Amino acid sequence: MSRPPRLRADRDPGDNWAVAPDGTRYWGAFGAAGLLAHDVERGILLQHRAEWSHHGGTWGIPGGARHQGEGPLSAALREASEEAGAPSGRLRPRALHVLDREVWTYTTVVAEVTEPFEPVAGDEESLELAWVALDEVAGRELHPGFAASWPVLREALAHRPALVVDAANVVGAVPDGWWRDRAGAAARLVGRLEELAQAGMDAGEWDLPLQRWFPRIVAVVEGRARGTAPGTGVEVVDAPGSGDDAIVAQTHALAAAGHAVTVATSDRGLRARVEPVAATRGAGWLIDALDAARQRG
Known part of the structure; x- marks a missing residue:
């Protein structure tokens, strides 16, 4: 034609x-x-x-x-x-x-x-x-x-960011009654991570080119929060024992697969364990990102 x-x-x-x-x-x-x-x-x-x-x-x-x-x-x-x-x-x-x-x-x-x-x-x-x-x-x-x-x-195309979320630590940073219903609090966090997965994150948060990125998101849950359903664009991993051990394992596996990993946690001991292979940011950083994603949505 x-x-x-x-x-x-x-x-x-x-x-x-x-x-x-x-x-x-x-x-x-x-x-x-x-x-x-x-x-x-x-x-x-x-x-x-x-x-x-x-x-x-x-x-x-x-x-x-x-x-x-x-x-x-x-x-x-x-x-x-x-x-x-x-x-x-x-x-x-x-x-x-x-x-x-x-x-x-x-x-x-x-x-x-x-x-x-x-x-x-x-x-x-x-x-x-x-x-x-x-x-x-x-x-x-x-x-x-x-x-x-x-x-x-x-x-x-050479960049593959991934975000590993210490769910227990992030949930614990918001005084919304999570201690009475850990499973419900984890489900709420996954729901907010879904919003983040849809909205993406500013490239400046990752020191990457372009304007916005959609990192692979993995939330690690433990204890009574185990069994939390995954969300659209959000993977949920049940820690069989220690949540920290599971986060370290997920971080190393993603890094080995070629991802540039950021772990969201304010736990100093955990941050020290993952920093050889990943960047770390505090729970407050992630909460701010979740708030920004909701405003964009």
């Missing part, structure tokens, strides 16, 4: 142009978002753009206009599903990169492929979809916007 498909009359209000004071037009009245899906074995999922599209014939990532009231993460996953058949259940968001043009933003969602899938073009915006090895991406004729962002995005 040499011409773009006609816009539907019932399209979302976001499927329109944002116009800068100098007349420059950007697609997406509420901004746009795209998905950088990374498969460790196969590389990056790239889209060969249809000739009629902006910078047609170049390679970029699946993406498009954000819908009204839609967040960038949801938009990127939706667009990747519509354009490339990318299943959100096989992707773990890791970071956000935001290009800000004042009147318009483009958010790249960096995501890890947790289970392989084959892309399938779902509309007329793709000439081809392909997994491209990291070392071969720059050799393609790239969309100018993606080409400008690729160096920092590639650097970001």
Whole structure:
């Protein structure tokens, strides 16, 4: 197809142009978002753009206009599903990169492929979809916007932050009656960690590139809190005995798997045990992050 498909009359209000004071037009009245899906074995999922599209014939990532009231993460996953058949259940968001043009933003969602899938073009915006090895991406004729962002995005792929939470210590820092119901307090903490998993954390908290990160979150529970259900984006580990021993074990396992681990605890003895392989932050730091995530939500 040499011409773009006609816009539907019932399209979302976001499927329109944002116009800068100098007349420059950007697609997406509420901004746009795209998905950088990374498969460790196969590389990056790239889209060969249809000739009629902006910078047609170049390679970029699946993406498009954000819908009204839609967040960038949801938009990127939706667009990747519509354009490339990318299943959100096989992707773990890791970071956000935001290009800000004042009147318009483009958010790249960096995501890890947790289970392989084959892309399938779902509309007329793709000439081809392909997994491209990291070392071969720059050799393609790239969309100018993606080409400008690729160096920092590639650097970001090397980072895998993880957060291990000393649940008993963090719960104990908030005087909300946790001593009467430790299991309930642990469940409340997991619920708040879910909010954090959805909202992400500022890159400055991790000394990382890009703007926002979604660390792997592991909460270790002990004693009467054992059996607490995991949450969306939150793993829960029951300590069979000592909670500290379980946290040390989880920290070493994640570090050995290539994660940059931060342990949230105010326990000085535990911090000394994990500091050879992990950064440590106090319970208050995590509580502040949880409060910030709730405000963003």
